[in-house]
Amino acid sequence: MKAGPSRTGGRSISGSEQVVRSDAGYWAMRARVIVPFSGVRGEERTLAYRGLYAAVDGMAGEILVPCVARWRPYDVHGRMLSAAAAATFADGGGLMDHSGFGQTEVVYMRAGADAALGATRITVLHTDVPPLRPGHYFGLGDRLYLVARAWANPSVHGVIAFGGAPITFGGEPLNFGSVTYSETIEFWPKLRAPLAAGEPLILGRPVCRMRMAADETGVFDQINLNSADVSIDFAEVW
Known part of the structure; x- marks a missing residue:
């Protein structure tokens, strides 16, 4: 989402309000992993998330956050451009390490x-x-x-x-x-x-270079030891 593109001193006693804008805002993003759909659950996903949480290194680290959009531009054949960085086999399976075939964007x-x-x-x-x-x-x-x-x-x-x-x-x-x-x-x-x-x-x-918005964001709540809802906030590095 857009963050910081405008400022206001608030409404006056008469109800009027003056707002100034700038092109110098920045991107902010909240990533949520929700249990009923996927969630952070099981050993593999839990350790992968904890590894990411450690590697980002709080507000000091940087990470490339992908932009997920349902409607993207089209190619020369009238097909919407892919948001996937890798292709799988015909049955949807991957290689032994569960990876696919890397695709360079045309x-x-x-x-x-x-x-x-x-x-x-x-x-x-x-x-x-x-x-x-x-x-x-x-x-x-x-x-x-x-x-x-x-x-x-x-x-x-x-x-x-x-x-x-x-x-x-x-x-x-x-x-x-x-x-x-x-x-x-x-x-x-x-x-x-x-x-x-x-x-x-x-x-x-497309991706955006970002960092964690606060050191306290992204904490893995383990009230349920098998799975958890996780939210992590990012802000653009700028």
Whole structure:
């Protein structure tokens, strides 16, 4: 969720209120593992969670927290991009260590121009991929952003030729419909680092570099020795 993007001094005695905003907010996240669905239960999951809790090292440690979104951008075949980092066998099983086959995310969009630290608008270039829409998440490196507004400018290209000469209809060259977009997007929060032209956007599996919001968060409650509900709060490293 968005945190710290606005401030107010509270309502006056007349009921009016003044609010100021900034693009300098940060991401906050609460992860919950609920027992009826999965929960931290049994020896393997309990030890895995305790190991993570120890390794994060309180507010001093950093961790890449994945962004989970039901509606993600689409690829060139009109399929929603995968949020999974690994593929399994056809029956859903994994290898002997329960891992799958690692998948590298295909790059479908790139920055169209340089952008300075703190920018909230960039140009994105992509071919035959539907444009980003307000509400889509995307990543740049280990930083997470959310599209607020988007303007796409398509151009159709790819001339059909025969014997080296373009085929025309009504005096205009025919093309096979390949579409390139030069898209301008506004997003939140502001850029955490300068952006170079050509840098890829992470669309299916963006992450956010975060730390525990407080040393006291994420405590494993063992009232029930076999399973537990666990909540852990994170805040963006910024």
